[in-house]
Amino acid sequence: MSREGWINAALYAGLLAVPLWAWLADEPFTITLATRVAILALAGVGLNIALGLGGLVSLGHAAFFGIGGYEMGILASHAQSYSPLMETPFLIEGTKSMPIIWLVAVLASGLAALVIGALSLRTSGVYFIMITLAFGQMFYFFAISWPAYGGEDGLSIYVRNGFPGLNTLDPIQFFAICFVLLSAALWLSARLAASEFGLALGAARQAPRRAETVGLSPYRLRLLAFVISGAITGLAGALFADLNRFVSPTMFSWQLSGELIVFIILGGVGRLFGPVAGAALFITLEHFLGGLSEFWHIYLGLLLLLVVLFARGGIIGLLAGRRVAHD
Amino acid sequence: MTDPVLSVQGISKSFGAVCASDGISLDLRQGEIHAIIGPNGAGKSTLIAQICGGLRPDAGRIDFLGRDITGLSVPARARLGLARTFQISALAMEDTALQNAMLGALMPRGGRLGFFRPVLRNAALRDTAMQALERVGLADQAALRTAELSHGQRRQLEIAVALTLRPRAFVMDEPMAGMGAEGSRQMTAFLEGLREEAPILLVEHDMDAVFALADRITVLVYGRCIATGTVAEIRASREVREAYLGEDA
Ligand SMILES: Nc1ncnc2c1ncn2[C@@H]1O[C@H](COP(=O)(O)OP(=O)(O)OP(=O)(O)O)[C@@H](O)[C@H]1O
Numbered sequence: 001m002s003r004e005g006w007i008n009a010a011l012y013a014g015l016l017a018v019p020l021w022a023w024l025a026d027e028p029f030t031i032t033l034a035t036r037v038a039i040l041a042l043a044g045v046g047l048n049i050a051l052g053l054g055g056l057v058s059l060g061h062a063a064f065f066g067i068g069g070y071e072m073g074i075l076a077s078h079a080q081s082y083s084p085l086m087e088t089p090f091l092i093e094g095t096k097s098m099p100i101i102w103l104v105a106v107l108a109s110g111l112a113a114l115v116i117g118a119l120s121l122r123t124s125g126v127y128f129i130m131i132t133l134a135f136g137q138m139f140y141f142f143a144i145s146w147p148a149y150g151g152e153d154g155l156s157i158y159v160r161n162g163f164p165g166l167n168t169l170d171p172i173q174f175f176a177i178c179f180v181l182l183s184a185a186l187w188l189s190a191r192l193a194a195s196e197f198g199l200a201l202g203a204a205r206q207a208p209r210r211a212e213t214v215g216l217s218p219y220r221l222r223l224l225a226f227v228i229s230g231a232i233t234g235l236a237g238a239l240f241a242d243l244n245r246f247v248s249p250t251m252f253s254w255q256l257s258g259e260l261i262v263f264i265i266l267g268g269v270g271r272l273f274g275p276v277a278g279a280a281l282f283i284t285l286e287h288f289l290g291g292l293s294e295f296w297h298i299y300l301g302l303l304l305l306l307v308v309l310f311a312r313g314g315i316i317g318l319l320a321g322r323r324v325a326h327d
Numbered sequence: 328m329t330d331p332v333l334s335v336q337g338i339s340k341s342f343g344a345v346c347a348s349d350g351i352s353l354d355l356r357q358g359e360i361h362a363i364i365g366p367n368g369a370g371k372s373t374l375i376a377q378i379c380g381g382l383r384p385d386a387g388r389i390d391f392l393g394r395d396i397t398g399l400s401v402p403a404r405a406r407l408g409l410a411r412t413f414q415i416s417a418l419a420m421e422d423t424a425l426q427n428a429m430l431g432a433l434m435p436r437g438g439r440l441g442f443f444r445p446v447l448r449n450a451a452l453r454d455t456a457m458q459a460l461e462r463v464g465l466a467d468q469a470a471l472r473t474a475e476l477s478h479g480q481r482r483q484l485e486i487a488v489a490l491t492l493r494p495r496a497f498v499m500d501e502p503m504a505g506m507g508a509e510g511s512r513q514m515t516a517f518l519e520g521l522r523e524e525a526p527i528l529l530v531e532h533d534m535d536a537v538f539a540l541a542d543r544i545t546v547l548v549y550g551r552c553i554a555t556g557t558v559a560e561i562r563a564s565r566e567v568r569e570a571y572l573g574e575d576a
């Protein structure tokens with residue numbers, strides 16, 4: 001195994017070991033922290049497919065995170081009030097079933113990514129960043145001004161959604177669910193990166209003219225990456241809302257899009273476990289520094305500056321060295 | 328005689344006041360190397376961009392394999408079998424030479440990309456890419472990152488990527504640019520044999536190479552085609568000498 005492989009294995013084991021220890025020691029709050037890391041890492045793994053593999057700096061991924069969150073909130077709130085979402089032309093009822101909620105989250109955010117991507121990917125560079133930001137803000141203001149689902153105050157869900165055979169209110173069981181989904185996304189992301197699609201997408205990022213002259217369409221490659229990316233981030237949004245049992249417009253905020261990018265930069269752009277390392281570091285800092293000072297973001301900013309200046313490959317790059325092509 | 332593989336008919340393209348292509352017509356026949364020469368800024372790269380699809384001509388049409396391709400995109404033309412190499416290498420610098428060489432074989436005509444199978448474990452693709460690297464003399468560098476290759480090696484890799492496309496015609500923009508005397512000689516020897524595989528439209532400043540390789544030469548000056556003919560005809564033409572070749576030819 002390569003050095004990066006060992007580091008990834010250590011991170012993976014660590015993310016599993018901490019909540020298990022907390023479970024044995026009866027520290028539910030620590031389990032919740034680890035669950036937050038897993039969910040935010042999942043959102044980051046999604047973004048990393050667009051940002052790391054595709055080179056698409058999206059400052060609008062909160063749109064997908066929020067869509068996942070609101071989709072869960074809407075379905076669950078209708079289920080808890082026993083009122084259908086709509087009755088004509090056909091009946092759609094709410095649901096508290098996680099698998100259905102996940103599926104709808106993936107479809108809804110994937111569809112949104114298709115529309116947003118199809119329009120935004122006609123631009124590049126700074127314009128792409130701005131247009132994705134604008135789309136994200138559109139959703140944010142829409143959520144604020146939509147009284148049916150809580151408007152500015154957000155929407156509370158009283159009981160966590162259910163998964164067949166599990167007690168999702170038990171912190172360790174809910175962590176297990178999130179951890180499994182994160183693992184699946186990491187597996188998918190690794191497969192994609194090593195596949196023909198991954199090679200083609202990498203060529204479209206590094207040398208778009210080359211990609212075109214071998215018969216590949218950079219636009220379509222990027223759009224597909226953007227859709228997969230948005231769908232995974234949307235799934236994370238549904239889990240995040242479930243963790244908090246609360247959805248609010250802040251899930252759509254540009255600060256959230258920014259945080260996802262911060263995870264990736266801290267962890268290492270385009271590194272498989274970059275978002276995991278970044279999210280873990282972010283939550284750890286927030287927890288310990290946030291206790292010391294309200295202005296802990298200053299330290300985060302300082303750290304980010306150091307990484308950008310001295311460790312371009314993020315934490316993983318610093319520890320593992322250059323990325324290598326592996327068989 | 329058979330139809331030309333590629334034919335350019337009356338192509339014009341202006342950038343504001345600059346007329347970069349002024350009614351250019353030429354064709355590329357099976358088995359030949361057709362060189363395009365001309366001074367800097369004559370419009371050679373602009374012509375190639377129109378043939379390969381990066382630029383739309385203002386007027387005129389381009390046929391490839393008996394089909395009008397004037398309206399097709401760059402990838403669509405590539406999938407028909409038109410392989411281009413760039414004046415300035417365009418390669419995925421973070422990827423290995425082998426990964427770059429695979430790119431040409433990734434889209435077999437009408438094919439689809441795989442999403443799950445590791446590309447480096449695809450034996451057929453690997454073989455195609457390795458063969459191309461061997462042919463251009465880069466087999467030993469296959470596992471090196473492209474950024475670590477020398478300038479000359481990147482020029483060779485450009486050719487290897489074009490080879491894996493298994494093209495019906497090559498369009499090469501200054502393949503010898505910046506290669507040095509020895510590199511140029513090797514590349515000349517290599518292109519000599521390549522014409523059997525597919526005809527080559529060759530833009531080149533290295534006159535030794537052009538005179539050694541070309542079956543026909545077209546001379547461009549200020550976007551106009553001032554002469555087309557065999558090496559002997561072009562060397563003998565007074566107009567060409569005045570416009571481009573100078574005293575030493
Ligand atoms: N995108 C563009 N916009 C404006 N002018 C352009 C553009 N591309 C090329 N030109 C102009 O068109 C003319 C032809 O340029 P081109 O690059 O085709 O020349 P060339 O024959 O390839 O030269 P060289 O031998 O230096 O490569 C030049 O005057 C150039 O300045």
Ligand SMILES: [Mg+2]
Pocket residue numbers: 371372373414500
């Ligand atoms: Mg040129």
